[in-house]
Amino acid sequence: MVVELLLAAVVLVVLAVVLWLLTTTRRELGELRQATAPADAVTELLRRQIETVRAEGREGQDNVRREVGDLALRMRGDIGDLQQTVATELKGVSSEVTHQLHEGMKLFQTAQTTMGERLDRAARVVSEVQGSLGKLGEATQRVVEVGKDIQGLEQILKSPKVRGGLGETLLAELLSQMLPQEHYTLQHPFKSGERVDAALRIGDRLVAVDAKFPLENFRRMLDETEEDKRRPVRRQFARDVRTRIDEIAKKYILPDEGTFDFALMYVPAENVYYEIIIKDETDLADDPIATYALSKRVVPVSPNSLYAYLQVIILGLRGLRIEANAQIILNDLARLAGDLDKVREPLRTLGRHLGHAQSQFSEAERALDRFGAKLETIERKGGAQAELPEIAP
Structure with missing residues (x-):
């Protein structure tokens, strides 16, 4: 063309x-x-x-025709070479393009796979986040509900009687988790008609535990923000606690009825226990509450410190149990010693008989040896006679 x-x-x-x-x-x-x-x-x-x-003109036309023919021949050859070169180059370029396309497709597929995995992970993360947000919403709703319940419980616990019952319930639950049933009694009665919330049995004696505690003035003290107003309320709270300590010492420390000469005052909250035992009380004219309680042989305990006291009691019970088992073992050993004395004399008699039998056996063994020696002597003599020469007739 x-x-x-x-x-x-x-x-x-x-x-x-x-x-x-x-x-x-x-x-x-x-x-x-x-x-x-x-x-x-x-x-x-x-x-x-x-x-x-x-x-x-005719000559020019002939020359032009010849030149055009030569030019056409040369151009055909050049075009053929050019077509071959172009075909070769196109083949190489096509191979390279095909290779690059394959590599590009591989990279695209790898990128697509990686992107798909990342999208899947992102979708899972989003799903997990949505689930976590849902759970967080549920937890938040539960917290709100718990807050409402706590607020309602706070209103309920404003009654001293209900609050005292809750303290007794918490004490009973703690004792049930720490001690066997046979080592404590709830609502233990005394001859005076009084009942202590719990009595711990250590051996044949009792440790009284009282769970009732005055909290009205403590709540008022917490509500006050000014120190000048807090101080008189705190004094009133300290007087309430001392009054309760006196009641416990009078009602529940009764050694003639099997109690130890001390009792435990269960403080139902750690912050109240901190206020009584740990916080500095130099602003009060009277002795600290803890000192006053110990002077009356009443030991204030909180849920955490009661746990430590119960651990000590458990160790004491284990010691008593070991002591009881040791006594049983000693009694068994005494009986075994008597049985050994009974067996010792027959064993001695048997030993004497065995010694006599052994001596008899030794004597018989020696006699047997002598008999064997004599028998060998006789056999040797008989052999010597057999070897004598015969006398000719």
Whole structure:
């Protein structure tokens, strides 16, 4: 297609040249006709020029045809080489492009897989976050509900009787988790008609535990924000605690009824226990509450410190149990010693018999040895007689 276009272009160029020559000749002829009169010589000259031009045109056409043919041949060869080169280059480029496309597809697939995994992980994380947010919402709702319940419980516990019952319940639950049932009693009665909330059995004696505690003035003390107003309320709270200590010492420390000479005052909250035992009380004119309680042989305990006291009691119970088991073992050893004395004399008699039998056995063994020696002597003599020469007749 390219060759044909080139040939057509060359032909058009040649035709344009021929037309230009003809046009030029005609113009010259016209000028000659206008400038001079017609003459045969001029006509002949013009005819020869025309023939010359025609011959030159035919020769030029032949040369152009030859040049165009040669050019077409060369162009065909060049185009063939160019096509082969282009085909080779295109083949290489196609292979490279195909390889790059494969690599690109692999990278795209890998990136797509990685992106899919990341999207899956992101979806899982979002789902987990949504689940966590849902749980957090539920937990928040439960916290709100618990807050409402606590507020309602606070209203309920404003009654001293209900609050005392709750303290007894908490004490009973703690004892049930720490001690066997046979080592404590709830609502233990005394001869006076009083009942202590719990009595711990250590051996054959009791430790009284009282769970009732005055909290009204303590709550008022917490509600006061000014120190000047807190001080008189705190004094009233200290007087309430001392009054309760006196009641415990009077009602529940009864050694004639099997109690130890001390009792435990169960303080149901750690912050109250801190206020009584740990906090500095130098602003009070009286002795500290803890000192006053110990002087009355009443030991204040909180839920945490009661746990430690119960651990000590458990160790004491284990010691008593070990002591009881040791006594049983000692009794068994005494019985075994008596049985050993009973067996010792028969064993001695048996030993004497065995010694006599052993001596008899030794004597019999020696007699047997003597008998064997004599028998060997007789056998040797018999052998010697058999070896004597025979006497000829």
